[in-house]
Amino acid sequence: MKNTYIGQAWLVLVLSLSFGAALAGVETWLRPTIEANKLAETIRRIPEIVPGSDAARSAEVEPLVVTTGTGRAASRHDVFRALDATGRQVGWVIQAGGKGFADRIELLIGLDAPAETITGLSILDQKETPGLGNRIEEIGDDDNKGFLWQFAHHYPQADRPLIVTTASPDMSRSDAANRILALSGATISSRSVCTIINEALSGELISALRSSVSTAESRHGE
Amino acid sequence: MANDAPTPLERFLRGILPENPVYRQLLGMCPTLAVTSGMREAMTMAGAVTFVLLCANVLISLIRGLLKPHLRILVFTLTIATFVTIADRFLSAFLPEMSHKLGPYVPLIIVNCIIICRCEVCASRQSIPAAAADAIGQSLGFALALASIATVREVLGSGSWFGVELVSESLWPRWGIMLLPPGAFLTLGVLLGGANWVSNRRSVRRPVATTEG
Numbered sequence: 001m002k003n004t005y006i007g008q009a010w011l012v013l014v015l016s017l018s019f020g021a022a023l024a025g026v027e028t029w030l031r032p033t034i035e036a037n038k039l040a041e042t043i044r045r046i047p048e049i050v051p052g053s054d055a056a057r058s059a060e061v062e063p064l065v066v067t068t069g070t071g072r073a074a075s076r077h078d079v080f081r082a083l084d085a086t087g088r089q090v091g092w093v094i095q096a097g098g099k100g101f102a103d104r105i106e107l108l109i110g111l112d113a114p115a116e117t118i119t120g121l122s123i124l125d126q127k128e129t130p131g132l133g134n135r136i137e138e139i140g141d142d143d144n145k146g147f148l149w150q151f152a153h154h155y156p157q158a159d160r161p162l163i164v165t166t167a168s169p170d171m172s173r174s175d176a177a178n179r180i181l182a183l184s185g186a187t188i189s190s191r192s193v194c195t196i197i198n199e200a201l202s203g204e205l206i207s208a209l210r211s212s213v214s215t216a217e218s219r220h221g222e
Numbered sequence: 223m224a225n226d227a228p229t230p231l232e233r234f235l236r237g238i239l240p241e242n243p244v245y246r247q248l249l250g251m252c253p254t255l256a257v258t259s260g261m262r263e264a265m266t267m268a269g270a271v272t273f274v275l276l277c278a279n280v281l282i283s284l285i286r287g288l289l290k291p292h293l294r295i296l297v298f299t300l301t302i303a304t305f306v307t308i309a310d311r312f313l314s315a316f317l318p319e320m321s322h323k324l325g326p327y328v329p330l331i332i333v334n335c336i337i338i339c340r341c342e343v344c345a346s347r348q349s350i351p352a353a354a355a356d357a358i359g360q361s362l363g364f365a366l367a368l369a370s371i372a373t374v375r376e377v378l379g380s381g382s383w384f385g386v387e388l389v390s391e392s393l394w395p396r397w398g399i400m401l402l403p404p405g406a407f408l409t410l411g412v413l414l415g416g417a418n419w420v421s422n423r424r425s426v427r428r429p430v431a432t433t434e435g
Binding site for chain 2 (some may be wrong): 016033034041103126
């Protein structure tokens with residue numbers, strides 16, 4: 001018994017099971033608080049990524065839950081309606097996430113009201129390499145454009161996904177608008193952000209949002 | 223256990239200054255350089271390390287009789303990773319802004335050499351009181367080191383301490399470099415030099431000193 005695998009490793013096995021159970025308990029206890037924090041942070045950032053929207057008014061409306069894909073590939077997205085101070089819808093905010101270089105990246109994608117143009121992006125959570133991958137959070141301004149600046153005013157099209165390039169995109173190319181310049185030294189993190197956006201803005205989700213807009217407009221017309 | 227092993231009180235006192243993890247052992251350099259641009263971040267990191275070190279040391283000491291030499295590092299890592307995950311989730315739940323600021327540095331406590339070193343040097347060989355005293359002493363030493371570096375960097379770089387403005391910008395122009403990585407290296411280098419100088423002077427005055435291997 002002493003020299004068998006179990007005899008050697010029983011302590012590791014017992015500890016693994018005990019720690020696993022303890023972590024499951026901690027997760028069960030803390031997850032609701034963490035999710036509430038995430039929701040509050042999402043609401044706070046809505047005006048940053050959808051210009052003209054009001055956080056307090058947007059918080060009054062329940063988010064739309066859209067499930068895309070089927071079976072194991074199915075993913076659930078919480079979509080927030082961005083409302084202005086008068087209560088008029090000025091855009092959408094989609095919570096999306098996926099695998100990054102070091103850990104999961106979670107981001108918010110802002111769209112205009114007809115769900116035709118990206119108005120802004122914000123990284124909700126990431127643990128990418130400091131100084132390299134964590135620069136995916138940089139937005140910048142007109143003079144000093146950050147990584148996320150490239151995504152604003154992009155038109156999501158299911159048949160023309162975003163492509164990451166390591167050299168400045170040739171603006172004469174027809175697909176130049178779909179090309180995103182990777183961060184130097186952080187190509188995987190850059191590619192992860194594009195993949196998350198491509199998957200979130202798949203035809204299915206955009207169609208659901210657009211049909212929601214057209215339904216609302218037709219009701220308004222009646 | 224050998225009878226000449228340090229007592230819990232000796233373990234506690236040694237960790238603060240004579241065997242300070244940063245200034246004397248040069249361990250935990252990653253958080254020392256990365257999260258000392260402000261006192262809040264530094265003290266949050268010190269708190270997280272204290273929790274992980276205390277829990278890991280106590281648990282390892284508790285099971286030290288069952289540890290097999292070739293599996294001990296695996297058990298240490300498993301234990302440390304568990305407590306780091308708990309600390310990380312706790313920060314996400316109750317200090318979300320700080321959790322976002324510290325980013326990957328909280329999960330990186332798993333590979334902080336201070337903790338695995340204390341598990342190996344003390345917790346796997348001594349009783350629970352000695353292991354707990356060692357953890358608290360080393361954590362205090364680590365917190366003091368982070369606080370000293372963060373104080374210099376925040377005061378010179380932002381003119382504030384714990385976010386409270388001490389000097390207005392008109393009276394004290396901010397040294398922006400102190401908030402950047404070069405500021406961390408410069409401050410650590412100067413303070414480390416100071417610690418060595420003090421240590422050398424003390425050893426000259428007291429030529430016979432006892433050290434533990």
